[in-house]
Amino acid sequence: MEQQRNSIKNKGGRPKKEVKRDQLVGVKFTLYERRIIESKAKNVNLTVSEYLREIALKAKINYKNKVLSKEILSFTGQLNHLAANLNQIAKKRNSNDELNPVERAELKVCTQRIKDLAVEIKSCMS
Numbered sequence: 572m573e574q575q576r577n578s579i580k581n582k583g584g585r586p587k588k589e590v591k592r593d594q595l596v597g598v599k600f601t602l603y604e605r606r607i608i609e610s611k612a613k614n615v616n617l618t619v620s621e622y623l624r625e626i627a628l629k630a631k632i633n634y635k636n637k638v639l640s641k642e643i644l645s646f647t648g649q650l651n652h653l654a655a656n657l658n659q660i661a662k663k664r665n666s667n668d669e670l671n672p673v674e675r676a677e678l679k680v681c682t683q684r685i686k687d688l689a690v691e692i693k694s695c696m697s
Contacts, residue, residue: 598623642695646688653681653688 600608612622660678663670670678
């Protein structure tokens with residue numbers, strides 16, 4: 572009888588939660604940002620965790636998906652290629668090697684192509 576009473580008896584302690592929040596996400600703030608967040612959470616009577624969770628899950632952020640045109644992507648690729656070539660030339664010059672005639676011609680071509688790209692980019696942006 573005593574044993575039966577003990578098994579029915581509540582063992583005490585905090586009741587189990589239906590959904591256990593056991594995942595931690597670390598976020599770094601400046602001291603100023605932290606104080607602002609703490610203040611806002613206090614104003615709405617929430618803990619910082621509850622406040623950030625509410626904001627993250629329910630807030631809507633309006634953003635426009637900015638799609639770059641094919642021309643801009645092409646310009647970017649060309650500029651990256653030219654930058655690599657110019658970097659190789661600069662590395663050679665910085666090691667006190669003289670440019671041979673072929674490298675000088677390549678440098679002139681790169682320089683002209685960069686000027687042409689700059690004009691094309693300006694015309695696309697206008």
